[in-house]
């Protein structure tokens with residue numbers, strides 16, 4: 001039977017530290033490439049916990065936290081929130097989940113995010129799921145999303161594309177150089193994209209990968 005405990009601030013499961021037992025997949029791709037959409041399907045079939053860094057930051061704004069105004073301004077400008085805030089939110093959500101398999105969506109967005117997460121959690125990702133999509137298609141999807149997001153307007157969308165190219169693509173290149181990137185053509189239907197994603201998660205249906 002699986003046993004979970006937290007001692008001296010270090011969570012452990014069956015004698016392994018959380019960092020040793022946790023399986024993390026980073027889900028990256030430009031704004032509107034379909035990260036959230038695909039994560040919802042992966043969660044249903046493969047029992048991962050989906051943690052969207054953007055959703056956690058938006059929840060922090062709604063909670064009235066002292067960082068709320070700073071986060072709101074950065075999101076409106078399409079900028080990346082300091083890692084100390086985002087990594088803490090991710091860490092708390094991971095601990096609260098009770099799961100050990102995580103899809104971390106929209107993170108790491110820059111080199112600072114990447115280095116801070118690995119340093120603070122001690123977790124190395126299993127792989128990076130990269131949704132590759134042309135800008136025109138992402139722009140069309142974002143302008144049609146209709147979820148009331150303050151950053152789904154053409155001015156902020158253009159800024160987010162620029163930040164993606166300048167700050168996020170280098171992180172994908174970093175992981176590509178160490179063989180961790182699984183690139184998916186995201187400019188197809190939701191179903192076609194998911195069909196390409198599924199084989200990557202099949203090994204995680206067993207508990208001891």
Ligand SMILES: Nc1ncnc2c1ncn2[C@@H]1O[C@H](COP(=O)(O)OP(=O)(O)OP(=O)(O)O)[C@@H](O)[C@H]1O
Nearest residue numbers: 030031032033034035036037141144145188189190
């Ligand atoms: N393969 C697809 N084909 C057409 N529309 C799609 C596809 N995947 C997602 N969408 C739609 O595009 C919009 C953006 O998708 P989604 O929210 O999943 O993107 P995202 O990568 O999470 O974006 P963001 O980085 O802004 O959070 C949504 O309205 C979604 O329904």
Ligand SMILES: Nc1ccn([C@H]2C[C@H](O)[C@@H](COP(=O)(O)O)O2)c(=O)n1
Nearest residue numbers: 053054055078079080081106107109
């Ligand atoms: N690691 C992250 C993730 C997100 N943000 C901010 C900046 C993004 O434009 C915004 C929305 O994220 P999304 O929902 O599109 O993934 O949230 C950040 O600062 N750092």
Ligand SMILES: [Mg+2]
Nearest residue numbers: 035036052054
């Ligand atoms: Mg999203």
